[in-house]
Amino acid sequence: MSCFFVTGGSGFIGSAYIRFLISSTDHQVINIDKLTYASNLDSLEMVEKNPRYHFVQGDILDEKLLGELFKEFHPDYVVHLAAESHVDRSIQNSRNFIETNIIGTYNLLEISRKYWLSLGSKEKLKFKFHHISTDEVFGSLSSKGLFNEESPYNPSSPYSASKAGSDHLVRSWYKTYGLPILISNCSNNYGPYQFPEKLIPLTIMNAMEGKPITIYGDGKNVRDWIFVEDHVEAMYAVLTKCDIGSSYCIGGNSQKTNLEVVKEVCNILETILPRDINLQSSYHDLITFTKDRPGHDFRYAIDTSKIYDSLGWKPRETFKSGLEKTIKWYIDNTFWLENVNRETQKL
Numbered sequence: 001m002s003c004f005f006v007t008g009g010s011g012f013i014g015s016a017y018i019r020f021l022i023s024s025t026d027h028q029v030i031n032i033d034k035l036t037y038a039s040n041l042d043s044l045e046m047v048e049k050n051p052r053y054h055f056v057q058g059d060i061l062d063e064k065l066l067g068e069l070f071k072e073f074h075p076d077y078v079v080h081l082a083a084e085s086h087v088d089r090s091i092q093n094s095r096n097f098i099e100t101n102i103i104g105t106y107n108l109l110e111i112s113r114k115y116w117l118s119l120g121s122k123e124k125l126k127f128k129f130h131h132i133s134t135d136e137v138f139g140s141l142s143s144k145g146l147f148n149e150e151s152p153y154n155p156s157s158p159y160s161a162s163k164a165g166s167d168h169l170v171r172s173w174y175k176t177y178g179l180p181i182l183i184s185n186c187s188n189n190y191g192p193y194q195f196p197e198k199l200i201p202l203t204i205m206n207a208m209e210g211k212p213i214t215i216y217g218d219g220k221n222v223r224d225w226i227f228v229e230d231h232v233e234a235m236y237a238v239l240t241k242c243d244i245g246s247s248y249c250i251g252g253n254s255q256k257t258n259l260e261v262v263k264e265v266c267n268i269l270e271t272i273l274p275r276d277i278n279l280q281s282s283y284h285d286l287i288t289f290t291k292d293r294p295g296h297d298f299r300y301a302i303d304t305s306k307i308y309d310s311l312g313w314k315p316r317e318t319f320k321s322g323l324e325k326t327i328k329w330y331i332d333n334t335f336w337l338e339n340v341n342r343e344t345q346k347l
């Protein structure tokens, strides 16, 4: 049994990772989360009473608290997800992104380094710092080509620039100080418990409420999509099987235009939750287009050969099967959306 420090564990991917660790392993998990608007403790209801799970409300900018937690819990692994994660919000106000994503990562690295240096030789060999990052750090592709672990960094938005900055810091703590780190750069995640400001849950929520489904520009921007439960299995494989100092690109091999994504959501909803026939319109009629996002990257796509070949990991879900599971979850869990909406209105 190992002790995992998970930062940002009450967010979308962090909560999926913790549910996975508690249900599929015997590890102990310490979740350190500030509980920003993007978090939701309901996402961890199924683990909150488990004796192997412990929650601490805290900010990764709080050095004193982090130092105390390292002393108290003695982690074997740090899995760092805490971040401001929404591109549109980073365009409106980038300060939190610089503070949490860059300075927060710096704090965690420095405290991890001091802690690691204080460990005995066996524990020192075991310790790893896994930084969870995005494919957005590589910038935009044209209609051809794939990102891989050697792709140059070329971020476009304040969000992706702050994540690129944190990737560089993490790598430099390995090169300069020898801190045992791993980095994974993943494509767009979707699945249950995702805050409805991101494309897929926002589309599902608006469609279910009969509100306009708005798409940036002409909807031809392409993203690779991965079901969140596939991502967390890949994260665990990277942490437990990979050589320190390495990075891995993770993707779902599902490249779709935004318009294709929205149409697929509408198709699935038509089958499992048909609109009132008296309305004489389909979910597709709710689709509208708006002015493009500034600096909107055209295309992201991932070459997954390294993780496929070296770790034997492959996503279990196709885009269709993952999306069906996701939509059914949102239909069955409207209480979760209602709680989220109430929280958002407080902002």
Ligand SMILES: NC(=O)c1ccc[n+]([C@@H]2O[C@H](COP(=O)([O-])OP(=O)(O)OC[C@H]3O[C@@H](n4cnc5c(N)ncnc54)[C@H](O)[C@@H]3O)[C@@H](O)[C@H]2O)c1
Binding pocket: 007, 008, 009, 010, 011, 012, 013, 014, 032, 033, 034, 035, 036, 037, 038, 039, 040, 058, 059, 060, 061, 080, 081, 082, 083, 084, 085, 086, 100, 104, 132, 133, 134, 135, 163, 185, 186, 187, 188, 189, 190, 195
């Ligand atoms: N969502 C994606 O498609 C995607 C893809 C690739 C990589 N990532 C990366 O994965 C990580 C998690 O993404 P997500 O979609 O789950 O994000 P999210 O916004 O759903 O969750 C982020 C969590 O971090 C917490 N947090 C924010 N600032 C904090 C701080 N200063 N101290 C402590 N906790 C803080 C929030 O409360 C929230 O629970 C991020 O680092 C993101 O960059 C996300």
